[in-house]
Amino acid sequence: MQEFPGVLAEARLWQIVLLSLEVSLSAVGLAAALGLPLGAAIAVGRFPGRKSLIVLLNAMMGLPPVVVGLAIYLLLSRAGPLGSLGLLFTPPAMVVAQTVLILPIVAALSRQAVEDAWMEYAEQLRSLGAQGARAALTVLWDIRFSLLTVVLAGLGRASAEVGAVMIVGGNIDGVTRVMTTAIALETSKGDLPLALGLGVVLIAVVLVLNAAAFLVKESAQRRYG
């Protein structure tokens, strides 16, 4: 067993890091593609049950990862409705679970951001004749810098959770083992240097992604006001 700094040179550690990034970034991409338009539609649209939907969405931001994992597990398990896809214990299953987990976060936060902007834009856009999807997309594009923060909140949640990926991925070495599940396992096995190494890498990765997003946002905001 290696000591803490030395463990960073191990190939299997970087394989785990890479898989973690693949899973979480895919989930964030999917959740953003679905959640941003959904949030905008709820913000701009007027339909029966809208308020209940907002409350539900806000509450779902706090979905326990293990419960999401369990639900996806039941769906994907051999006897489940989607069992024939054979996705259980594969990275795609983990992407699905994390997408379900962070979709409410992206949708609920973007709903709030779009609604705030909508107060300012609604009359002007209506006066110009922009309606429905066009108006919603215009506002989404205009607050794109704020939405970056929304997406980062989703990424933070995805990269930090253990429960969902543990249940649907199974923490199989070399196949579905990601940073958080590896940390949990190595800690219980007593391989503290590896667990610690992974923890440091996890925090560093999240920090780098956030710093990059912040710099992009800063420079773009300076340019576009």
Place this chain on the structure above:
Amino acid sequence: MILPLELIGVRYRDIVGPVTLRVAAGDSTIILGANGAGKSLLLRLMHGLIAPTEGRVCWSGPQPCRHQAMVFQKPVMLRRTAVENVRYALECAGARDAEAESLAALDEVGLRALAHRPARVLSGGEQQRLALARAWALHPEVLFLDEPTASLDPSATREIEAVIRAFDAAGTKIVMATHNLGQARRLGDEVIYLHQGRVVERAAVEQFFRQPAAAEAAAFIKGELPWT
């Protein structure tokens, strides 16, 4: 032609109305009144941004929305360049490849040099001129203005007024709410005076300022004059 516009017994909650009036092409109409008199709401009712709770707003021609534009007190600029803001308005109206037309509109308001600057970093006066360029590009038959110079300094105000005159010269009907009496005299041909949501006087500008018929209007002119 979508004018004349007829408002028939229009009410909005208990803030505006009942208002019955006819707005015809030609003379520039100024809507005067104290804060809270319902000037902005009346403009919004005419422009169709809000629906009257009672009564009807009737235009005389087809597709009235296509032939009117509105400039707000605080211009809402999209987070893109000046020229793209104008092009967006044209595209909403169904135009394609509107770059040249957009630049021409910017020329009209003297913003050609700033065409590729982000709209949100322009000054207040420049943003309001851009809002006017956006309206100009649409060649509206009627232009509604809601206190367009309320938060601008005198020189920016002069520039805005010059553009409004250009609209008038091009044949666009001006309907403007303001509480700046000097501006009402400079730009208006007739005045509609609102008090507590009702039209209490409608007169030619000269006559309105020389001898207002309504007591509320007379008090308003007296009270306002020292500050204009």
